[in-house]
Amino acid sequence: MPQRVEIDITEEMSGTRLDLVLSAALEDFSRSFIQKLFAQDGVMVNGSVCREKKRKAETGDKISLRIPEPRRLSAEAEDIPLDIVYEDESVLVVDKPAGMVVHPAAGNASGTLVNALLHHCGENLSSINGVIRPGIVHRIDKDTSGLLMVAKNDKAHGALSQQLAAHTITRRYRAIVYNNIKDGEGTIDAPIGRDPKNRLRNAVTDIHSKNAVTHYKVLERLGQFTFIEAALETGRTHQIRVHMAYIKHPLLGDALYGPAKHKAADKLHVKRQMLHAGVLGFTHPVTQAYMEFESPLPEDFRKVLRLLGSGVL
Secondary structure (H helix, E strand, O other): OOOEEEEOOOOOOOOOOOOHHHHOOOOOOHHHHHHHHHOOOOOOOOOOOOOOOOOOOOOOOOEEEEEEEOOOOOOOOOOOOOOOOEEEEOOEEEEEEOOOOOOOOOOOOOOOHHHHHHHOOOOOOOOOOOOOOOOEOOOOOOOOOEEEEOOOOOHHHHHHHHHHHHHOEEEEEEEEOOOOOOOOEEEOOOOOEEEEOOOEEEEEEEOEEEOOEEEEEEEEEEEEEEEEEEEOOOOOHHHHHHHHHHOOOOOOOOOOOOOOOOOHHHHHOOOOOOEEEEEEEEOOOOOEEEEEEEEEOOOHHHHHHHHHHOOOO
C-alpha cells in the first residue's frame, strides 16, 4: 500500500520552496525522488494536487504526500571509496562523509555506505539487520559526517548492540548551534518520539516516546553561534538535533529542526547540518580491550568555524 505522510508548514518553513521543504523533511529520499512525487500527483497542498515544486510554502499549509509502495530492496556491491579508520576480522570503523546515506532505502537504492561495504568486505558482514543493512549496528544521518562501527559477523554485532543498549559506547559529536549558550555545560534529559504535527520529524514528547539523554559542553562562543561538543547517553533518531532545537539552540544548517531559511547560513555557504561524529569508543567484542577513535573535522566544518572566528557575521 502507498504510504501517506502529512506535514504542517510552520512559521520557520514559510517562504521556502516546497521541494526544498520536502527534501529537508524526507532525508532518506533523493531530490530526484521528490521531483517525481510532484510529477506523479503525489503532493497535495490543502487538499489539492500540487505540481508546482517551486511554490512557496505558507504558514498553516497542510501538505499530504502519497509515497508509492517501495519495491523490494536489495543491496548490491559498488566500488565506492571508503575512509577506513580501523579494521580486523570482527569490526570495522569507517569515517563517513556528509551526503552519504548509510543503507539503501526507497529513493536511495545505491551509492550508500552499505553498497561500499559489500564491495570491500564481500560476505564478511553480519546478517542480523537483514539484506539491506548488513553489518550496520548503528547509523548517523545522511548529512552528518563522522565515525561508524560496522560488525563483520553476528557475534560481534550482538556484542556491540549490547554495549549500545547498556549505554557504554562512547559517542561524542561536534556541532555548531544557533545563539549563545550561556552555561558552559549541561544535560538534556527529555523523551523523544514522533512529532505529532509532522510524522517525518521527531520531537520531545510524552506520547509514545523513549527516554533520551544528551550531555553538552561549550567549546567556543562565536557571536550568533556556539561551537559545542555533545555526548550521547542514549541513541534516538536525530537525538542531538531534536534536543538542541528543544532548548532553542538548533544546529546551524538543519532545515528540518531549525530555520528552513536563514541569511547567516546562506552567507556561510552552509549546505548541511553542522554535526560531526568525532569520537567513537567501544569494547572490542573479541579481545575485550577498550578502543577509541577520533575523526578530524571535515573541511566544510572547519571553513565555517574560520569564517565565524574571523567575525564575518
